[in-house]
Amino acid sequence: xxxxxxxxxxxxxxxxxxxxxxxxxxxxxxxxxxxxxxxxxxxxxxxxxxxxxxxxxxxxxxxxxxxxxxxxxxxxxxxxxxxxxxxxxxxxxxxxxxxxxxxxxxxxxxxxxxxxxxxxxxxxxxxxxxxxxxxxxxxxxxxxxxxxxxxxxxxxxxxxxxxxxxxxxxxxxxxxxxxxxxxxxxxxxxxxxxxxxxxxxxxxxxxxxxxxxxxxxxxxxxxxxxxxxxxxxxxxxxxxxxxxxxxxxxxxxxxxxxxxxxx
Amino acid sequence: xxxxxxxxxxxxxxxxxxxxxxxxxxxxxxxxxxxxxxxxxxxxxxxxxxxxxxxxxxxxxxxxxxxxxxxxxxxxxxxxxxxxxxxxxxxxxxxxxxxxxxxxxxxxxxxxxxxxxxxxxxxxxxxxxxxxxxxxxxxxxxxxxxxxxxxxxxxxxxxxxxxxxxxxxxxxxxxxxxxxxxxxxxxxxx
Numbered sequence: 001x002x003x004x005x006x007x008x009x010x011x012x013x014x015x016x017x018x019x020x021x022x023x024x025x026x027x028x029x030x031x032x033x034x035x036x037x038x039x040x041x042x043x044x045x046x047x048x049x050x051x052x053x054x055x056x057x058x059x060x061x062x063x064x065x066x067x068x069x070x071x072x073x074x075x076x077x078x079x080x081x082x083x084x085x086x087x088x089x090x091x092x093x094x095x096x097x098x099x100x101x102x103x104x105x106x107x108x109x110x111x112x113x114x115x116x117x118x119x120x121x122x123x124x125x126x127x128x129x130x131x132x133x134x135x136x137x138x139x140x141x142x143x144x145x146x147x148x149x150x151x152x153x154x155x156x157x158x159x160x161x162x163x164x165x166x167x168x169x170x171x172x173x174x175x176x177x178x179x180x181x182x183x184x185x186x187x188x189x190x191x192x193x194x195x196x197x198x199x200x201x202x203x204x205x206x207x208x209x210x211x212x213x214x215x216x217x218x219x220x221x222x223x224x225x226x227x228x229x230x231x232x233x234x235x236x237x238x239x240x241x242x243x244x245x246x247x248x249x250x251x252x253x254x255x256x257x258x259x260x261x262x263x
Numbered sequence: 264x265x266x267x268x269x270x271x272x273x274x275x276x277x278x279x280x281x282x283x284x285x286x287x288x289x290x291x292x293x294x295x296x297x298x299x300x301x302x303x304x305x306x307x308x309x310x311x312x313x314x315x316x317x318x319x320x321x322x323x324x325x326x327x328x329x330x331x332x333x334x335x336x337x338x339x340x341x342x343x344x345x346x347x348x349x350x351x352x353x354x355x356x357x358x359x360x361x362x363x364x365x366x367x368x369x370x371x372x373x374x375x376x377x378x379x380x381x382x383x384x385x386x387x388x389x390x391x392x393x394x395x396x397x398x399x400x401x402x403x404x405x406x407x408x409x410x411x412x413x414x415x416x417x418x419x420x421x422x423x424x425x426x427x428x429x430x431x432x433x434x435x436x437x438x439x440x441x442x443x444x445x446x447x448x449x450x451x452x453x
Contacts, residue, residue, distance in 0.1 A: 005440065012413075017331060048398045048446065051399075052398075053411055061319040106284060126433055129431050129436070130434075132434035133434040133437035133438050133441075256441070
């Protein structure tokens with residue numbers, strides 16, 4: 001059976017004009033309900049995206065129009081001679097290159113990215129991709145941060161955490177008084193740095209400790225650490241357990257991740 | 264008359280927009296707006312409102328045809344292209360205004376005979392578009408950005424990744440699939 005990402009890539013290529021309609025594709029469409037469904041769903045989604053973004057673009061041009069209304073752009077003038085050698089005054093229009101040098105450089109970068117995409121694209125998500133798609137550092141619910149000059153060590157540590165300075169956050173959180181909650185966030189900081197081994201060391205006992213208030217969360221992050229560490233079967237087993245636990249806050253997303261891993 | 268330099272500048276602009284620099288539309292808009300409004304009012308008999316509205320729609324058509332590849336290469340100047348598209352839009356607007364103008368009730372004609380069913384189709388179409396657009400509005404970020412960059416602005420996955428600071432192209436593909444599922448669920452409910 002064809003993988004979902006492969007089907008979607010085929011549909012995208014077709015709808016974005018990268019794949020010309022061929023009798024083979026039409027036949028495949030007739031034979032594969034999954035392909036036909038993905039095509040119909042993506043067409044509808046593109047219609048919605050088109051409708052919404054046309055409105056966004058229109059609103060942007062209307063805003064620009066308002067800014068221009070009643071305000072003639074100032075242009076520098078220069079004296080030039082026409083064919084009859086008579087002096088006439090014309091506005092100087094800065095060259096396109098001068099006006100848009102940064103944009104052109106960015107475009108070149110974009111084109112290189114595009115070339116890379118078309119040459120190197122591999123539609124199969126790796127475990128690293130799935131880890132990256134699923135990992136989000138757990139939000140700080142441990143310490144309320146206030147703006148003050150005499151911040152406590154906890155506040156300094158969690159400020160680093162919230163600012164995404166995970167290296168500093170991990171050090172500071174581990175240097176606190178060893179409360180399990182602080183260590184849980186230190187594990188998050190390690191995960192954010194893709195230091196799976198250190199994250200696992202911290203999360204393992206928490207995931208098994210039902211008395212720890214964030215044990216379910218620790219279990220989910222433990223599965224992600226295993227996934228990041230390429231321990232695929234262990235991660236799957238843990239995700240199965242999470243998926244089957246009815247009231248688990250991550251059961252839905254664990255089921256989705258399992259489906260993606262089993263494709 | 265456009266010089267070679269102007270045309271090569273147009274080509275650079277066209278390539279830059281096709282490569283993802285959609286903010287350059289502002290430059291394009293400012294460069295051709297006055298000339299088009301003048302042309303539409305003088306030559307096509309459009310009022311100011313229709314001329315501005317038609318020019319904006321022409322810019323949108325130019326953008327969409329450029330990024331989608333329908334406009335594969337620039338065989339004329341951007342101004343010529345915008346004027347050609349804009350002219351058709353203005354003709355349609357003029358036609359619509361003519362049909363919407365009040366009828367002389369003393370002539371004895373049955374107004375129902377002259378109803379333009381196209382207007383109803385347009386209203387229905389606008390309504391459908393609004394419903395679909397509402398569906399996208401219900402999507403949170405970064406889903407909306409991912410789908411918009413990929414399907415509307417036609418960014419390759421690599422560029423979506425770079426623009427949104429995501430960790431890998433594979434992660435973008437996984438997220439994109441999930442976002443499509445979410446959008447499908449929203450649209451089905453609507």
